[in-house]
Amino acid sequence: MATVLTTPGVAGLSETVAVLREWQDDGAPWQLHPGDLGWFWRFGAEATAAAIRTWSRDGRTLAVGLLDGPTLLRLTIAPDAMREEALARQLVADVTEPRRGVLPAGKVAVEAPTGTLFHDLLSQHGWDDAEPWTPLRRDLTEPVPDPGVRIEVAGPECAPVWAAVLRASFDGSTFTDERWHAMAAGAPYADARCLVAYDDQDVAVAVVTVWSAGPGRPGLLEPMGVHREHRGRGHGRAITLAAAAALRELGASSAIVYTPSSNVGAVTTYRSAGFRRLPEIRDRYRDQ
Structure with a gap:
């Protein structure tokens, strides 16, 4: 055939x-x-x-x-x-x-x-x-440490907050509330979660989306962003830990993410959250 x-x-x-x-x-x-x-x-x-x-x-x-x-x-x-x-x-x-x-x-x-x-x-x-x-992976066999900040699962009512933090995390981002709703309506989102991290002033500082592929399979972080005005305070590590914990709750065997090797800060953040660096890909x- x-x-x-x-x-x-x-x-x-x-x-x-x-x-x-x-x-x-x-x-x-x-x-x-x-x-x-x-x-x-x-x-x-x-x-x-x-x-x-x-x-x-x-x-x-x-x-x-x-x-x-x-x-x-x-x-x-x-x-x-x-x-x-x-x-x-x-x-x-x-x-x-x-x-x-x-x-x-x-x-x-x-x-x-x-x-x-x-x-x-x-x-x-x-x-x-x-x-x-650089791909990175964190095994989810054992419980994930508490991120140390308040984490909220973003539903439709929280879409404006999630979208605003994402826009403030990436230069040139045009992400909108409407795009959040379109994403959440997709088939893969049935096993996904959007998370928001808040600092001790209850300000939204970081966001992530995690995607499960089903129990016993690796789950993906895409995207993860920290508000440009709140960087350097450990919020990237916190939201990454929360993402790993959410995937573990969804039954994922591991959490995976990848980033340009030139983005040293992102690699460092993921490693600080227990992710192991894997061989580079091109x-x-x-x-x-």
Whole structure:
């Protein structure tokens, strides 16, 4: 049977999320998480569906990609197909040739699990290494220490507060209350939580969203931000501990997060909250 490249549409979103949940494993290389789709869902279901590509054979999904912007494809592969040559070669052809409609001509990038044949073959086709990212993981077997600040689970009534802190955490952020509601309406958010940390003056100072992939599977932090006017006071560590505790309550086996290696402050914050630094990963990019 041939491998078929499709855009599943809004009707196929829940199935795609379910597939990604099944693929999550603490022993697997870093890969696309259902929470990545959940965070993208802030743009709405139709935009999320339009950004997804799936590769299937005989009714079974073998690879899922998310166009995180027009020039970046974040792709992962079924655990038992990561070294399959026929699939890897088709994936390379589909992302390399603009006429296939996955990525345009010019400078583009692909994120894929390290160790897959697809990732290896990209380098043989002229794709270079991009800047390094640092993944981090915290085991959730044991209870997580108390964060030492008040933590609130943000529901719809708290969306304006959560959105305001996030905007104040990232330069150029345009996150709005409406985008929070769109994100919360998505299928992945059924097993997610938005948290807000408050300081001793009861001021909202940090936020995070955590995404569970189901009991016994790693859960993702995306995004995490500390208000620019309240940094350097341990709030990043506090909200990160709260995030890990929330994922443990949801049954996650571990909490995972990643950040550009150049963001030394973020790496330090996650490590201070008990996250272990894993080997760096790099996207592949083509500049032509």
